[in-house]
Amino acid sequence: MALASGASADLSVTTRAGVGDFTFPRDRPAALLFRVSNSLNGSEDAEVTIDPDTRTVSGSVLTGAFCGRRANGGANNKKTY
Incomplete structure (x- = not known):
């Protein structure tokens, strides 16, 4: 994909899981942004x-937070109104 x-x-x-291979032009600066947390379901830990x-x-x-439970078995902290 260009x-x-x-x-x-x-x-x-x-x-x-996913795998990516990125190639950048030699005459321009290269940058990647990795968003490793802040899931819509919440994030416990990222590395x-x-x-x-x-x-x-x-x-x-x-x-x-699948079905209201956190991945570690704890309660979901989202408030319900």
Whole structure:
């Protein structure tokens, strides 16, 4: 997929995971923004690791609130009106 910045992205996803390969033009600055928390269902914990040697980013986030319960089994803190 070509982006307006001139970069390209090759993406592959499943229900719970995704992989992306991004290529940026050499003559322009490159930037990526990783939103690793703030899920619509809330986020308990998030972690991101950036390895400049291998040029990879990995991480995870714990989220939940499915049917009113948090992923860790605790109560959902959302108020009902």
